[in-house]
Amino acid sequence: MKKIEAILRPFKVDDLREALSEIGVKGMTLTEVKGYGRQKGHTEVYRGSEYNVDFLPKAKIEIVVKDDMLEIVIATIIKVAKTGQVGDGKLFILPIEDVIRIRTEESGEEAV
Numbered sequence: 001m002k003k004i005e006a007i008l009r010p011f012k013v014d015d016l017r018e019a020l021s022e023i024g025v026k027g028m029t030l031t032e033v034k035g036y037g038r039q040k041g042h043t044e045v046y047r048g049s050e051y052n053v054d055f056l057p058k059a060k061i062e063i064v065v066k067d068d069m070l071e072i073v074i075a076t077i078i079k080v081a082k083t084g085q086v087g088d089g090k091l092f093i094l095p096i097e098d099v100i101r102i103r104t105e106e107s108g109e110e111a112v
Contacts (some may be wrong), residue, residue, distance in 0.1 A: 003062065
């Protein structure tokens with residue numbers, strides 16, 4: 001099993017949820033985060049004063065998938081989240097040793 005952490009633009013979350021649901025992904029975790037990379041933030045004007053916004057709002061999606069679903073999930077995330085502009089985000093793929101569903105105590109792939 002693998003855990004995919006996707007950092008992406010917040011307005012892409014609903015489209016991504018729908019696309020992942022269509023390919024059989026049953027659940028995900030969403031966290032609203034802030035960060036910066038090559039995008040470096042931007043300048044805003046508030047009440048006549050200009051200031052820098054260094055950390056931009058992003059969405060962090062966490063999904064645990066069986067190994068045989070990994071490539072299609074990655075392809076789906078890229079297809080939905082890609083705009084071709086700086087700031088589209090990143091994917092991090094991590095190995096998962098085990099998963100346990102608390103309610104039923106199932107473990108392994110059955111718990112995903």
